[in-house]
Amino acid sequence: MKRHSEPYDRQTLRDRLIGLGERSIHKSYYPELQARMSDLERFRALLDQSRDAIFLIDAASGVVVDASRSAWEGQGFIRKAVVGGYFIDLVVPADRERLASLFSADRRVGETQPPLVTAFGRAEGGSTPVEIGLQYVLFGRDLYLVAVARDITEREKAERELRIKESAIESSTDGILILDLEGRVIYGNRAAVQIFGCASPAALTGLDFFCFLKDPDEALSIRKTLFLESSIHTGVQGRTPDGKEFDLQISGSRVRDEKDRLLCLMLICRDVSEQKAVEKMKRLAYEQMERNIEQFAVLGDQIRNPLQAIVGLAGMLDDPSGEEILRLSYQIDEIVTCLDLGWVDSENVRQFLRRRENFGR
Numbered sequence: 001m002k003r004h005s006e007p008y009d010r011q012t013l014r015d016r017l018i019g020l021g022e023r024s025i026h027k028s029y030y031p032e033l034q035a036r037m038s039d040l041e042r043f044r045a046l047l048d049q050s051r052d053a054i055f056l057i058d059a060a061s062g063v064v065v066d067a068s069r070s071a072w073e074g075q076g077f078i079r080k081a082v083v084g085g086y087f088i089d090l091v092v093p094a095d096r097e098r099l100a101s102l103f104s105a106d107r108r109v110g111e112t113q114p115p116l117v118t119a120f121g122r123a124e125g126g127s128t129p130v131e132i133g134l135q136y137v138l139f140g141r142d143l144y145l146v147a148v149a150r151d152i153t154e155r156e157k158a159e160r161e162l163r164i165k166e167s168a169i170e171s172s173t174d175g176i177l178i179l180d181l182e183g184r185v186i187y188g189n190r191a192a193v194q195i196f197g198c199a200s201p202a203a204l205t206g207l208d209f210f211c212f213l214k215d216p217d218e219a220l221s222i223r224k225t226l227f228l229e230s231s232i233h234t235g236v237q238g239r240t241p242d243g244k245e246f247d248l249q250i251s252g253s254r255v256r257d258e259k260d261r262l263l264c265l266m267l268i269c270r271d272v273s274e275q276k277a278v279e280k281m282k283r284l285a286y287e288q289m290e291r292n293i294e295q296f297a298v299l300g301d302q303i304r305n306p307l308q309a310i311v312g313l314a315g316m317l318d319d320p321s322g323e324e325i326l327r328l329s330y331q332i333d334e335i336v337t338c339l340d341l342g343w344v345d346s347e348n349v350r351q352f353l354r355r356r357e358n359f360g361r
Helices: 006-017 027-049 093-102 153-171 190-195 216-228 273-316 320-356
Strands: 053-058 064-067 112-121 127-139 142-151 175-179 185-188 231-239 245-256 262-271
Touching: 093 112, 127 153, 175 190, 190 262, 216 231, 216 245, 216 262, 245 273, 273 320
Parallel strands: none
Antiparallel strands: 053 064, 053 142, 112 127, 127 142, 175 185, 175 262, 231 245, 245 262
């Protein structure tokens, strides 16, 4: 057998062992292996750039086998604090018991769970609310659970603000209606239900706004005005489904999105029937006061004119009865003077009402 030089033999043996020899069957797979490893590295880099926290969890034990970078950095941990630990230890203690049911032997490949809302504990204390999507997958013969957790802090803040706004609208004593651009009701609060005599908010939904006005043309006028102007304030005659009519005050405005596109119309409605009835009573009372004041002035003159004649005649009498007549006449004059003072007070009241209540001429 021909012997090769020792350096050649060692180099050949080394190349064949690592799959680089000329006749090695592994040589043709090396470029493919490098390509696959490069693909895996790129895929891992993509996962690490995701804002969502991605976990690969052993379905039987609940141990985190692997995770994306955001899975630990997002909560202020280092990698070894997450990978190799139990997944349920990452969530707040109050939710750990209900998460424990995710890890059992009877789970199946492809099985999905509804999104789970919980919170991850943070390294420095506190927690981060998250929504987790879950699905079971099979790698080789082992079953794993893939969990994708998304930070929902901003979403919960927006939902909380929305609930506050909805509660404020619902608790308003004024009726609030939201109409689509065709004039149909898409929302009405409890006060609107009471004002328009409906059984429930659902009974308002879908109805055209003109159904709640005595004159349907006024509903069309309100809608047209809001297409041309930013707001409207007007008084109309309202009507309930059973035909009852009432005085209705309406303030309307347009609702636009962030791109200034018109979305809907909002109307604030108030039943002012009682208010108008009170105003009518005040007006009648003032008119009566006007008549009384005029009567004070007329009566004073009507009493003093004959009283002067009586005093003149009594002064001509040379008799004790004349003095008594004069004494009584002076008493009557004092009473008339008191009426004059009452007239002045009434006039002051009238001037006050003119300034404060906008009554009178």
